[in-house]
Amino acid sequence: MALLVLAAFVFAAGQGAFAIDAARLPAIAWSALQHWWQGGTDAGSTEQQVFAAIRAPRLVLGLAAGAGLGLAGALMQGLFRNPLADPGLIGVSSGAALAAAALIVMGALWFPSVPRSLGSWPLMLCAFTGGLVTTGLIYSLAQAGGGTRIGVMLLAGVAINALAMAGLGLLSFLSTDEQLRNLQLWLMGSLGGARWPVAIVACAVVAASALVAQRLAQPLNAIALGEAQASLMGVAVERTKRLAVIVAALVVGCITAACGMIGFIGLVAPHWVRLIAGPDHRVVLPASALLGAAMVVFADAFARTVVAPAELPLGVLTALVGVPLFLAMLRQFRRQL
Amino acid sequence: MDDFSRAGQRSNGPHANRRAWLLAAGGAALMPFGTLALAQSAPAASKNVANAVDGGAKAALLPYVGVEPPAATRLISLSGALTEIVYQLGAQSLLVGSDTTSNYPEAANRMPKVGYVRQLAAEGVLSLKPDVVIGTTEAGPPVVLQQIAQTRVAIALVQSDHSWDEVLRKIRLVGQATGRQAQAAQMAQDLQKEWDAVQALVRTTVAANRLPRALFVLSHSGTPQVAGQGTAGDALLRMGGASNVMQGFGGYRPLTAEAMAQAAPQVIVTTTQGVEAVGGEAKFWARPELALTPAYRNKALIALEASQLLGFGPRLPLAVRTLHQGLQAVQA
Numbered sequence: 001m002a003l004l005v006l007a008a009f010v011f012a013a014g015q016g017a018f019a020i021d022a023a024r025l026p027a028i029a030w031s032a033l034q035h036w037w038q039g040g041t042d043a044g045s046t047e048q049q050v051f052a053a054i055r056a057p058r059l060v061l062g063l064a065a066g067a068g069l070g071l072a073g074a075l076m077q078g079l080f081r082n083p084l085a086d087p088g089l090i091g092v093s094s095g096a097a098l099a100a101a102a103l104i105v106m107g108a109l110w111f112p113s114v115p116r117s118l119g120s121w122p123l124m125l126c127a128f129t130g131g132l133v134t135t136g137l138i139y140s141l142a143q144a145g146g147g148t149r150i151g152v153m154l155l156a157g158v159a160i161n162a163l164a165m166a167g168l169g170l171l172s173f174l175s176t177d178e179q180l181r182n183l184q185l186w187l188m189g190s191l192g193g194a195r196w197p198v199a200i201v202a203c204a205v206v207a208a209s210a211l212v213a214q215r216l217a218q219p220l221n222a223i224a225l226g227e228a229q230a231s232l233m234g235v236a237v238e239r240t241k242r243l244a245v246i247v248a249a250l251v252v253g254c255i256t257a258a259c260g261m262i263g264f265i266g267l268v269a270p271h272w273v274r275l276i277a278g279p280d281h282r283v284v285l286p287a288s289a290l291l292g293a294a295m296v297v298f299a300d301a302f303a304r305t306v307v308a309p310a311e312l313p314l315g316v317l318t319a320l321v322g323v324p325l326f327l328a329m330l331r332q333f334r335r336q337l
Numbered sequence: 338m339d340d341f342s343r344a345g346q347r348s349n350g351p352h353a354n355r356r357a358w359l360l361a362a363g364g365a366a367l368m369p370f371g372t373l374a375l376a377q378s379a380p381a382a383s384k385n386v387a388n389a390v391d392g393g394a395k396a397a398l399l400p401y402v403g404v405e406p407p408a409a410t411r412l413i414s415l416s417g418a419l420t421e422i423v424y425q426l427g428a429q430s431l432l433v434g435s436d437t438t439s440n441y442p443e444a445a446n447r448m449p450k451v452g453y454v455r456q457l458a459a460e461g462v463l464s465l466k467p468d469v470v471i472g473t474t475e476a477g478p479p480v481v482l483q484q485i486a487q488t489r490v491a492i493a494l495v496q497s498d499h500s501w502d503e504v505l506r507k508i509r510l511v512g513q514a515t516g517r518q519a520q521a522a523q524m525a526q527d528l529q530k531e532w533d534a535v536q537a538l539v540r541t542t543v544a545a546n547r548l549p550r551a552l553f554v555l556s557h558s559g560t561p562q563v564a565g566q567g568t569a570g571d572a573l574l575r576m577g578g579a580s581n582v583m584q585g586f587g588g589y590r591p592l593t594a595e596a597m598a599q600a601a602p603q604v605i606v607t608t609t610q611g612v613e614a615v616g617g618e619a620k621f622w623a624r625p626e627l628a629l630t631p632a633y634r635n636k637a638l639i640a641l642e643a644s645q646l647l648g649f650g651p652r653l654p655l656a657v658r659t660l661h662q663g664l665q666a667v668q669a
Contacts, residue, residue, distance in 0.1 A: 185455075185478065
């Protein structure tokens with residue numbers, strides 16, 4: 001699996017509208033790194049610049065995004081014990097989308113004093129907060145008698161998602177052409193806005209989440225046998241649920257904030273892994289992260305090259321490429337399901 | 338009894354918590370509605386909203402507005418009007434790429450397209466190895482322009498505000514970028530004469546008659562949209578000597594039958610592409626909303642080619658003249 005990621009990474013690094021000779025890639029990367037290390041302000045050759053300023057942060061963000069979505073998907077499916085569960089179910093994506101849309105459409109009205117020089121940071125912060133608030137809402141709706149009712153959470157998630165989508169519809173109705181265009185681009189997801197600070201923050205969040213998630217693997221295995229069984233086995237069920245939700249919300253909130261909505265990865269990567277490697281969460285969690293990373297990096301390489309010099313939205317492509325592959329897989333393994 | 342009340346108290350905590358959550362969610366959900374009500378009750382306020390928001394999006398592009406570009410050897414144009422001016426100055430050999438709105442003259446269609454003007458990709462633009470990129474403040478997303486500017490490519494943008502001055506600014510910019518300043522100045526001078534003549538014509542008719550009540554419809558596919566304030570359509574109606582019946586909102590909005598009857602336009606202005614898209618003039622008039630308007634009775638429709646009408650390029654004086662003549666024909 002790690003090899004697959006590496007292969008995707010190397011493949012994607014060499015692909016792009018801007019032709020960079022794959023054989024010269026290590027040299028370019030190395031000299032770009034040296035250049036940065038020496039703190040040069042004059043910016044090397046164009047190849048170097050394109051690689052260092054545009055393609056490299058994009059690859060890194062793609063890795064982080066895919067890994068985070070795969071991980072969160074595996075966590076959610078483990079927690080809900082439902083094959084349809086995906087990270088969006090706990091409202092992170094739709095909450096983030098609603099908050100981002102609100103800022104895009106109403107931003108200048110509500111916060112006229114926020115300096116424009118902050119660029120896209122306010123939007124990211126807003127999306128992140130929106131995602132977390134929605135998750136908190138769904139989580140608290142599912143509290144009853146000191147426990148979390150997973151069934152209620154599922155339903156509350158579906159309902160809140162519908163509400164958020166309605167809000168989104170209303171906002172897109174209110175928006176001007178320009179805002180609508182921005183909004184749609186954001187909803188379709190893209191790694192095109194990747195810059196180093198964002199990519200590094202996303203990477204850090206995903207790495208930290210992966211560490212926490214790995215400690216949840218054993219308890220999630222127990223929960224798969226049923227909550228009562230798990231607590232008899234001495235698993236802190238409530239704590240596991242809470243941690244899983246928090247980790248998934250943080251990671252998906254962060255990724256959605258950085259690159260918009262990228263669907264499908266979180267749903268499919270864990271299934272794929274389970275078909276190949278079985279249901280043990282100690283394997284499923286890290287493998288889903290790796291597979292997700294490979295899928296996103298791969299899809300993004302296509303997004304950048306298929307209609308070059310223009311660019312396809314990534315969210316569209318992940319589904320367009322991923323779904324047929326997934327269906328083929330299902331067909332092959334349908335007897336085992 | 339005692340047990341019951343204790344149980345009640347115990348569950349009071351989470352309940353109060355849940356109520357607070359629901360209240361917060363309700364408040365958040367109602368916020369857009371509040372703004373909607375505000376926008377509808379106060380037209381002046383909604384206009385300010387539109388301006389403020391547009392200004393906000395465009396402010397992110399400000400470092401590139403009004404920049405004097407160096408003379409290019411490999412030029413990319415991100416605006417149909419700018420591309421058109423490049424061709425008129427005979428500098429098309431410098432062009433290595435343009436956006437998808439650059440479709441006039443015909444030859445411009447055969448150039449590599451880097452995407453829709455608001456949806457550009459940094460690598461795509463850079464892959465054509467430009468040294469100068471020109472566009473308007475409609476280009477975006479801003480982060481992509483920033484990425485491009487990080488490399489050694491010069492970016493220069495024209496403030497897009499739907500005015501005659503915008504056209505002159507575009508000509509000046511292209512003159513700079515192509516190193517044909519003298520030719521550009523001559524072209525601007527000629528166009529200015531043409532523009533002055535058109536505006537003088539419009540002023541005399543406007544002084545003599547009441548302004549025809551016009552509606553601008555934009556529909557290239559799907560639901561037709563009507564032009565409110567702050568749009569190119571609105572600016573055009575005023576330049577041509579008509580009054581826009583759609584007052585009190587900014588941007589383009591879908592038509593509704595009742596609002597249409599209320600607005601009572603005498604003439605409808607649209608694009609030839611829009612008319613073709615619905616399948617000809619007869620089909621255009623078949624839309625139910627239009628049946629209730631005075632324009633429908635006379636089948637008063639003015640259709641002009643979209644890039645000429647809305648591009649705010651060198652064909653603007655001609656577009657305004659044609660529009661004005663059409664309006665007069667309707668009134669007569």
